[in-house]
Amino acid sequence: MAKLPKAATLLAWYRRHRRRLPWRAEPGETADPYRVWLSEVMLQQTTVKAVLPFFERFLLRFPTPQHLARAPLEEVLKLWAGMGYYARARNLHACVLEILERHGGRFPDNEEKLRALPGIGDYTAAAIASIAFGRKATPIDGNIERVITRLFAVETPLPAAKPEIRAHAEGLTPNRNAGDFAQAMMDLGATICSPKNPACAFCPWNDVCVARARGDMETFPRKIPKASGALRRGVAFVAQRADGAILLRTRPEKGLLGGMTEVPTTEWSANFDFGSAVSSAPAIKAKWQRLPGTVAHTFTHFPLELTVFKTTVPKGTKAPEGLRWSPARDVAGEALPTVMRKVISHAQENSHRNAKSASRRALAGRDTRAGNR
Numbered sequence: 205m206a207k208l209p210k211a212a213t214l215l216a217w218y219r220r221h222r223r224r225l226p227w228r229a230e231p232g233e234t235a236d237p238y239r240v241w242l243s244e245v246m247l248q249q250t251t252v253k254a255v256l257p258f259f260e261r262f263l264l265r266f267p268t269p270q271h272l273a274r275a276p277l278e279e280v281l282k283l284w285a286g287m288g289y290y291a292r293a294r295n296l297h298a299c300v301l302e303i304l305e306r307h308g309g310r311f312p313d314n315e316e317k318l319r320a321l322p323g324i325g326d327y328t329a330a331a332i333a334s335i336a337f338g339r340k341a342t343p344i345d346g347n348i349e350r351v352i353t354r355l356f357a358v359e360t361p362l363p364a365a366k367p368e369i370r371a372h373a374e375g376l377t378p379n380r381n382a383g384d385f386a387q388a389m390m391d392l393g394a395t396i397c398s399p400k401n402p403a404c405a406f407c408p409w410n411d412v413c414v415a416r417a418r419g420d421m422e423t424f425p426r427k428i429p430k431a432s433g434a435l436r437r438g439v440a441f442v443a444q445r446a447d448g449a450i451l452l453r454t455r456p457e458k459g460l461l462g463g464m465t466e467v468p469t470t471e472w473s474a475n476f477d478f479g480s481a482v483s484s485a486p487a488i489k490a491k492w493q494r495l496p497g498t499v500a501h502t503f504t505h506f507p508l509e510l511t512v513f514k515t516t517v518p519k520g521t522k523a524p525e526g527l528r529w530s531p532a533r534d535v536a537g538e539a540l541p542t543v544m545r546k547v548i549s550h551a552q553e554n555s556h557r558n559a560k561s562a563s564r565r566a567l568a569g570r571d572t573r574a575g576n577r
């Protein structure tokens with residue numbers, strides 16, 4: 205009969221090879237639910253390496269749930285800028301407010317109550333319950349799905365395979381040390397059982413892994429190919445005042461990049477009509493110049509291509525209703541999503557290029573005059 209994977213084997217491996225991370229407790233210490241929650245929310249779509257500096261900065265500014273709850277949402281969004289998925293930052297704030305108002309400032313210690321909080325789904329609830337409170341819970345993310353589908357050679361494609369994966373993962377979860385087991389699974393998926401070229405030679409379960417025995421590890425998890433969203437296009441308007449201030453507005457609270465700051469843009473659509481773009485420009489007296497090139501950005505469900513129009517206006521120009529001038533020194537600290545940072549730097553690079561070629565032309569003119577003398 206085939207040998208089955210055992211939790212004890214993975215836990216022994218974890219004791220020797222665990223990653224040391226700022227939100228993790230040292231052996232014998234209890235993990236802080238606030239740190240575990242913050243790290244799990246940040247890690248939902250990005251890597252540990254990308255999260256580390258954001259986590260340190262957040263914790264320095266908001267060392268406790270109380271500090272985070274007292275901060276204005278705008279400040280939370282600013283510290284989050286660059287990590288994407290801004291709805292998470294808004295939920296983060298809503299979540300600590302609820303913890304303060306309904307739970308006396310303490311995280312609830314079971315999955316059900318955790319799941320009822322804003323922004324906490326099945327995975328995060330199970331991660332906090334097991335890691336910070338020692339409950340028997342099984343968080344399952346993409347990394348863990350990969351490990352399980354390979355270990356058991358789960359042939360059903362995702363997402364239909366999810367119940368099967370959960371049944372296997374729960375079957376493996378030990379009654380004690382469920383938090384260490386969850387973190388061991390996370391580490392195994394992140395460092396050994398990688399999507400390409402898994403390092404099976406170093407895997408503590410390599411003698412029981414069905415996919416490894418067959419040699420088709422990389423084909424798991426099975427997936428149904430999904431169509432990616434159609435390319436959307438639009439125009440972004442960068443208006444700069446003579447003193448360097450940039451015209452900005454805040455996006456609606458709900459929807460994509462909700463509550464974030466942006467330069468005014470047209471709608472973004474697959475059948476965008478450039479002819480009507482200038483009618484969406486902000487209502488200021490200005491001569492708009494279309495810049496060469498475009499700014500490309502990929503969101504989770506569609507790629508975007510923005511053409512940038514730029515103008516420079518006198519210092520006394522008033523901001524139209526719903527827009528505001530952000531002084532040059534404040535622009536970097538605005539809650540601008542990555543796509544908007546790309547748009548502004550595209551506009552500024554063009555200005556520098558134009559200024560350089562103007563000064564080259566002026567110099568060439570001087571040289572010619574000097575040659576004529």
Ligand code: SF4
Binds near residue numbers: 407410421
């Ligand atoms: S043996 Fe290889 S494929 Fe199987 S779980 Fe370990 S690393 Fe993943």
